[in-house]
Amino acid sequence: TQLLEQSPQFLSIQEGENLTVYCNSSSVFSSLQWYRQEPGEGPVLLVTVVTGGEVKKLKRLTFQFGDARKDSSLHITAAQPGDTGLYLCALRRLGGTSYGKLTFGQGTILTVHP
Amino acid sequence: DTEVTQTPKHLVMGMTNKKSLKCEQHMGHRAMYWYKQKAKKPPELMFVYSYEKLSINESVPSRFSPECPNSSLLNLHLHALQPEDSALYLCASSQGLTERGYKYGYTFGSGTRLTVV
Numbered sequence: 447t448q449l450l451e452q453s454p455q456f457l458s459i460q461e462g463e464n465l466t467v468y469c470n471s472s473s474v475f476s477s478l479q480w481y482r483q484e485p486g487e488g489p490v491l492l493v494t495v496v497t498g499g500e501v502k503k504l505k506r507l508t509f510q511f512g513d514a515r516k517d518s519s520l521h522i523t524a525a526q527p528g529d530t531g532l533y534l535c536a537l538r539r540l541g542g543t544s545y546g547k548l549t550f551g552q553g554t555i556l557t558v559h560p
Numbered sequence: 561d562t563e564v565t566q567t568p569k570h571l572v573m574g575m576t577n578k579k580s581l582k583c584e585q586h587m588g589h590r591a592m593y594w595y596k597q598k599a600k601k602p603p604e605l606m607f608v609y610s611y612e613k614l615s616i617n618e619s620v621p622s623r624f625s626p627e628c629p630n631s632s633l634l635n636l637h638l639h640a641l642q643p644e645d646s647a648l649y650l651c652a653s654s655q656g657l658t659e660r661g662y663k664y665g666y667t668f669g670s671g672t673r674l675t676v677v
Contacts, residue, residue, distance in 0.1 A: 479665050488564075488650050488668030489603065534602055547616060548593075548652075548666055550602035 449473065452535055452551030459525055460559050467520045467554045469535035476538070478518045479548075480509055483532040492520075525558045532556075562587060566651050566669035574677055575641060581672045583634040583651030591615075592634045593666065594626060595650040603650055609634060641676045648673055 451470045459465055469478065477496045481489035493502050495511035495518060502509045506529075508521040522529055535551040564585045573579050583592065591610050595603035608616035609628045623645075625637040634651055652666040 481665075486673075487670050488652070489666075490668070491665030494665055532600070547605055547608065549605075553600070553602045555600060 449549050450535055450537055450551035452554060454554060455552060456555050458557045458559070461526055462524050465522050465525055465556070467533055467535075467556075468517065469519070469551050470517045471537070472516070474515050475511075475518075476515075478511060479536045479538065480518070480520055481534040481536060481550075483534065485531075489532075489534055525556075527558045527560050530556055530558050562667065564651055564653055564667050564669035566649075566672055568672060569670065570673045570675075572675045572677060573638065573641065575643070577641075578637070578639045580638065581636040581649055581651075581674075583636075583669055584632055585653045585667070586632055587653065587667065588631075589653035589655055589667070590631060591654045592628065593652040593654075594634070594636050595652060595668075597648040597650055597671070607636075638674075641674075643676050646675045
């Protein structure tokens, strides 16, 4: 079973629409990170959420961390073609033999059509 | 300098070849990583180095051999690869593996696109 369940896997929308990507787990996170990856490039960190209930905004992107720290969402307002890419949530392990390991969700491939 | 630099950007190699991928960072990060990524899939961890020592090997086949010559450099030596090893190989670094560092993200390089023929 996946440690992180990310949905949807694919999202194809028109410019100007809003969208939400979800990341869920049955375990409590100490922190969660969101990355965006463009074709031919490595993932780039967008945000780290740490506190339950936390909301962070990055221009048209809003990130939310659930109160119980078991889920997170990314909401994009008025999507633009430049938002196209692979969006990844990631969990950084802090215990056991996997200490420090960054584990990714399955990813959401977003395509925004002009 | 806030980048991770990977070379080469593209590599085509035969199944009997030996090649190396290189990764360099000058951010003072003490943890470095190799990830493998197939098309439209998330990156999969291969190796973790902490303070130049191998910390995690995710049961990677021995045809992949990592090396960390110093705190700024990370290599991945390739030998006798299979066509299914074709993928994007990503190097990343982070401030460290300590609890204090958990808030910090990874900085990824642009990757090496490897094709095994």
